[in-house]
Amino acid sequence: MEKGLIAIAAALAIGIPALATAWAQSKIGAAGGGALAERPELSGTVIILVAIPETMVLLGFVVAYLIIS
């Protein structure tokens, strides 16, 4: 039972930030795509903006790892 709860906790720890990252990236990606259509020279900035929320899922991964280890 305890092992199961630990596994669920770890799954939530990475799953929820993964969804949050995906949601944030979908918004930023759509806006970035629009911006690039107007000004292609912004590609560097757009890559940076899209990549920023990824840190959330990495932090989630670390917490998940700490929970199961």
Added chain:
Amino acid sequence: MRKVQIIGPKNYLDECVRALHAAAVVHIETGAAGPQGREFLTRLPMEKEKLGERAFLDKAAERLRNLISLLNPPETYRPVRVGNEEIRKLLDDIAPVEEKVRVLHARLDELLDESSTVNRYERLLKGFAPIVSRLGGLKNFDIVGLTIEKTREDVTRLLDAEVANITEGAYQIYVRELDESTIGIVLTYPREFESKVRYLLTGKAISEVKLPDEYAELPLISALKRMGRRKAELPALIREVERESGDISWRWYGTLQGLSRAVDDAIDEIGVLSYASQSRFAFVIEGWVPVSGFEGLKERFAALFGEKVLIRVLDIEEREMDLVPVCIKNPGILRPFEVFLGALPAPRYGSVDPTIYVAVFFPAFWGLIVADIGYGLVILLVSLYLKRRFRDKATLRDLASVLVISSLPAIAFGFLFGEFFGDLGERLGILHPVILDRIKALKTLMVLTVGIGIGHVLLGIVIGAVNRMMRGHAREAAGKAFYFISVVSFLAVMGIVFGYLPKGLFTPGLAVLAASFIALTVIEGVLGPLEFIKALGNIISYMRLMAVGTASVVMALVANRIGSLSDNLVVGVIVAGLLHALNLLLSVLSPSIQSMRLQYVEFFSKFYEGGGRKYSPFRKR
């Protein structure tokens, strides 16, 4: 970079502009005319003759661009070198070629249109042709082609009954399936019943086969016959036109490209005149020259004009610092990495060119993620091929060069982690992990990547501090220094808390952290603490090196495991090969994006200052 002013008598202006164009080192600046004690200078007015010349050249450039766009470039060609004086003669020479190309292009368009029309009607042709050809001999009979959706098949029976009624049995109806959703009907009846039958068809909302415009005048039977004939003829006609167009392209493409460049150069030379200023007798052109190109420019002008034209070096004032164009120059091996700067605004004059750091860290991070001898070798070979294949396309060639360099650390790390197409090397007993197994040593890899993050982020802060110090921005340099101290002392305190450092250092560590944090806040304001927190997030972000790498190695293991499940060796190898190919593709994309992001977001944000102007010298195309 040096700011220069070129001054000479007005009658030397054209010659001087040509010399500047050939020298190809001066980034010409707008207007020396204006306030600040230069009231005696006015903008040089454009002569009427020059305006006429400019209009002529603009038209010629447009004409050439259109003509070139109509031709397919031959496999190999070399733009012919065309002098200014040859432009008008060559423009006359190409007039008949231009006419011929336009005619051929129009003809090709026509044939392609017809071909696509005929292909669209192919379904109907195939369905109706056998019936229609049988009915071909009937005189005084109308033949109508109809299509209905298959779901309305019942209409056929109704139509049959109604037409029988109208024509008193003197008709024939043929029904045939054209495709899975359409039924074709051919109806033939005596011409005297035409109006009644057509009225019936309109009422029933059945669509008659609509023929394209060029066939609309013909009766259905003749139209379909002609379409069949054209379908057979068209490919050969299209090939013939393409061959003729290809011949012209082979003979003229290089000349047209050369001429187009010469025209653009001539337009540029006239355009530069609008940047020049004048006094009563002299002209003045201002611009920027890299220090390395200055002596050459001076010598060239001395040889051409003696002492008639003067090149003066002007002092760069503090307020002009943001206007100084930036010329990025790196040794050959680093140059491909400049491609990463293309996505960012040019660095500000005097700030750091990060190319060398990218050239070191991008391949290292990329290699650490891919870390597979097999993948590294495949990527090395493919990128060597791409580098050769795209040697004329700078960006693609540079990206291929970056991959060539990056695949080497991937092979090296692959050796250290014992990976050859995942665990294939180990399965075959030829390779074993030298330092660690990426699947088993997750914790070690986490610590290693966080360590890399600490080093990389702190290096970024140090670069930022040193650069600002060298430029005399003492306050900003101090801010960066306290930023560095606060991050280091925080990490030290964490090290003490988790038992990696002696406990006795806790109090001094905490005191240094508090003092540096306060100093950072005083210097940078509210942004200081934010930057501090951001740096900690940045360091953790380097764990992606481990996370993405582990995902890649797991995919490779899965490929081998699924491949080994098959009893048939060939099938197993094919399945594993396909999965490895997919993973290989992801192994190029994902590590590139992650590694690039670590440079852009985590590293550059510590020192990179955008907002510079790119040095773009006035030179021939």
